[in-house]
Amino acid sequence: MTELAAFVLLLTFAGAALFANRVAAKQAELVERARLIERIDRILPQTQCRRCTFAGCRPYATAIADGAADINQCPPGGDATAAALAALLGRAPKPVDPRFGTMPSIPMVAWIDEPACIGCTKCIQACPVDAIVGAPRHMHTVIAAECTGCELCIPPCPVDCIVMRPAHELVTETTHPSALLDAVAS
Amino acid sequence: MQTAVRARGGLRLEAHKERSTRDPIATAAPPAHAVLTLDQHAGERAVPIVAVGERVALGQPIARPSTLVSAWLHAPIAGEVVAIEPRPAANHGGAPALSIVIANDGSDARHRERAIEDFTALAPAELRQWIGRAGIVGLGGAGFPTVAKLASAAEREHLALLINGAECEPYISCDEMLMRERADEVVLGARILMHALEARECVIALEDNAPQAQQAMQAALTRAGDERLRLTQVAAIYPAGGERQLIAAVFGKEVPHDGLPRDIGVLCHNVATAAAVARWVARGEPLVSRIVTITGAGVAHARNLDVRIGTPIAQLIEECGGYTPRITRLLMGGTMMGAALATDEAAVIKTTNCIVAASARDLEPRQPEMPCIRCGNCAEVCPAFLLPQQLHLNAQALDLAGLERYGLMDCIECGCCDYVCPSQIPLVERFRQAKPHLAAHLRARAAAQAARQRYESRIARLQRLEAEQRQRLEEKRRLARRKDS
Numbered sequence: 134m135t136e137l138a139a140f141v142l143l144l145t146f147a148g149a150a151l152f153a154n155r156v157a158a159k160q161a162e163l164v165e166r167a168r169l170i171e172r173i174d175r176i177l178p179q180t181q182c183r184r185c186t187f188a189g190c191r192p193y194a195t196a197i198a199d200g201a202a203d204i205n206q207c208p209p210g211g212d213a214t215a216a217a218l219a220a221l222l223g224r225a226p227k228p229v230d231p232r233f234g235t236m237p238s239i240p241m242v243a244w245i246d247e248p249a250c251i252g253c254t255k256c257i258q259a260c261p262v263d264a265i266v267g268a269p270r271h272m273h274t275v276i277a278a279e280c281t282g283c284e285l286c287i288p289p290c291p292v293d294c295i296v297m298r299p300a301h302e303l304v305t306e307t308t309h310p311s312a313l314l315d316a317v318a319s
Numbered sequence: 320m321q322t323a324v325r326a327r328g329g330l331r332l333e334a335h336k337e338r339s340t341r342d343p344i345a346t347a348a349p350p351a352h353a354v355l356t357l358d359q360h361a362g363e364r365a366v367p368i369v370a371v372g373e374r375v376a377l378g379q380p381i382a383r384p385s386t387l388v389s390a391w392l393h394a395p396i397a398g399e400v401v402a403i404e405p406r407p408a409a410n411h412g413g414a415p416a417l418s419i420v421i422a423n424d425g426s427d428a429r430h431r432e433r434a435i436e437d438f439t440a441l442a443p444a445e446l447r448q449w450i451g452r453a454g455i456v457g458l459g460g461a462g463f464p465t466v467a468k469l470a471s472a473a474e475r476e477h478l479a480l481l482i483n484g485a486e487c488e489p490y491i492s493c494d495e496m497l498m499r500e501r502a503d504e505v506v507l508g509a510r511i512l513m514h515a516l517e518a519r520e521c522v523i524a525l526e527d528n529a530p531q532a533q534q535a536m537q538a539a540l541t542r543a544g545d546e547r548l549r550l551t552q553v554a555a556i557y558p559a560g561g562e563r564q565l566i567a568a569v570f571g572k573e574v575p576h577d578g579l580p581r582d583i584g585v586l587c588h589n590v591a592t593a594a595a596v597a598r599w600v601a602r603g604e605p606l607v608s609r610i611v612t613i614t615g616a617g618v619a620h621a622r623n624l625d626v627r628i629g630t631p632i633a634q635l636i637e638e639c640g641g642y643t644p645r646i647t648r649l650l651m652g653g654t655m656m657g658a659a660l661a662t663d664e665a666a667v668i669k670t671t672n673c674i675v676a677a678s679a680r681d682l683e684p685r686q687p688e689m690p691c692i693r694c695g696n697c698a699e700v701c702p703a704f705l706l707p708q709q710l711h712l713n714a715q716a717l718d719l720a721g722l723e724r725y726g727l728m729d730c731i732e733c734g735c736c737d738y739v740c741p742s743q744i745p746l747v748e749r750f751r752q753a754k755p756h757l758a759a760h761l762r763a764r765a766a767a768q769a770a771r772q773r774y775e776s777r778i779a780r781l782q783r784l785e786a787e788q789r790q791r792l793e794e795k796r797r798l799a800r801r802k803d804s
Binding site: 178 | 774776
């Protein structure tokens with residue numbers, strides 16, 4: 134009788150150990166995936182423009198990690214980002230697929246024609262990086278130094294007062310946030 | 320007195336300071352036209368606050384700082400603003416940059432500023448702010464606005480102030496002459512800076528090849544009778560006066576490569592900067608003049624001149640007896656780190672410590688470049704502990720990841736590697752060309768990380784708002800249900 138009890142006990146222990154092993158393996162896999170997503174996300178340009186068809190850079194990184202997206206869907210990152218992703222994932226490098234869009238030859242940022250702005254806040258809601266300031270029925274403006282040039286604010290504007298302009302014209306020493314802070318302080 | 324020696328790197332170079340230190344400092348005549356470049360300091364350019372046609376007095380502010388890292392500019396002569404336009408600028412090698420031009424009326428009418436008799440009566444923060452009004456920048460050559468440097472280290476406890484009198488670069492002798500003739504000003508400036516920083520001690524460091532300066536400074540220290548200040552010597556091994564190198568020699572501590580001296584509790588200012596602070600606080604004199612060494616075999620009479628900022632370099636050469644036939648090149652700065660000037664029309668700026676009218680012997684023409692033979696001499700002399708040969712390979716390929724890995728941004732451009740290279744490779748020139756590329760890359764990466772952070776906090780904010788909304792809705796429903804039953 135005691136033998137049987139011992140046998141049952143042994144079986145229980147072995148089962149528990151096997152289960153614990155499986156949980157640990159699953160956990161390790163999850164950690165590995167999170168780490169991979171993080172590494173992919175670090176390579177992406179953080180424009181948050183959704184040209185890749187995902188909701189931002191991190192969602193795209195997640196899709197790549199899960200095999201749901203290819204490495205050549207990021208126009209702002211260009212071929213350099215595609216190559217870096219290929220190197221990270223051990224795949225053959227390939228150029229960016231033009232179907233996902235093309236980029237202007239120089240960096241552009243959004244600019245609001247302020248007199249035309251009616252203060253609808255639609256662009257503020259569209260901006261993925263909180264680079265537009267303004268209040269309802271008051272003029273809005275783009276913090277040029279914070280704008281990633283994603284162009285997501287352009288379609289929602291009901292009066293078409295947002296245009297893309299070369300970044301070097303707008304991001305200057307006096308429009309940089311540090312300068313603005315200084316102006317407020319003095 | 321003990322002589323501190325640095326751990327490694329650097330070169331023993333011939334000083335070439337005898338010619339320019341023979342005569343005492345002379346005062347140069349005020350220029351007929353003063354040309355003041357608006358970006359003559361590190362950081363952002365100053366913004367003019369005078370208009371063409373306006374009359375200005377000596378010492379009157381003519382441009383204000385545009386950001387926190389920028390500096391005031393004062394009129395170095397009395398007269399009329401005749402133009403605000405691009406003029407040859409010494410800090411751009413003689414290429415034009417936006418400048419304010421003042422025509423001298425010869426009166427030297429002064430703009431009165433208050434002089435503070437007892438600086439200890441002012442609170443440190445107040446004193447720092449007051450120092451900011453003088454337009455003083457690091458006069459050792461970097462030109463970093465002094466007030467920004469003070470602000471960066473303020474409110475740190477147990478801070479040590481290091482006054483840098485180690486003028487390690489060949490040919491330059493303006494700091495040595497300053498310490499010989501105006502030691503009291505330097506000591507007073509050091510004490511004012513100590514008060515502004517609430518520093519616990521102050522070390523004034525100079526090289527062991529300047530005995531007269533050392534004696535004068537020792538005497539001034541005795542007169543001041545402030546026991547928190549002391550003098551120390553460092554071995555004259557170029558670049559002993561580099562900020563990080565000097566701190567390592569004096570305090571035996573290394574500044575982290577991605578950090579600042581304040582991170583190890585030290586703040587370093589040049590002796591001339593300290594003297595300028597003393598003149599401003601004690602006499603209400605903003606930074607409108609500085610001492611400039613005019614030397615080299617290409618000028619007749621080498622000497623140190625007390626010069627108004629904005630004086631054309633050609634005029635200084637005239638005051639030193641003109642050019643000799645041996646002149647081959649004109650440099651601003653010393654022969655190791657100085658930059659060539661395309662024209663002597665350019666004016667003296669705040670950071671002009673030396674003008675070398677170089678002969679072919681002062682500055683040997685460079686031989687044709689040959690391939691790197693990987694001798695490793697450059698790595699042995701590098702005072703920043705870098706591997707210049709590796710940097711060179713990566714710079715040629717413009718491999719930004721490689722340049723970052725080998726620490727390009729830590730290069731202080733001292734020129735030691737250039738000097739010893741048997742293949743005559745212009746290493747520092749290559750590094751200077753590569754630096755903006757790497758800096759842009761690093762900036763873009765930092766901007767991307769900031770954008771990512773904003774994106775993630777936005778997502779978190781939207782989720783939180785949604786959850787709050789749902790909670791409110793549920794609360795309402797619950798209340799409605801309760802009413803029904």
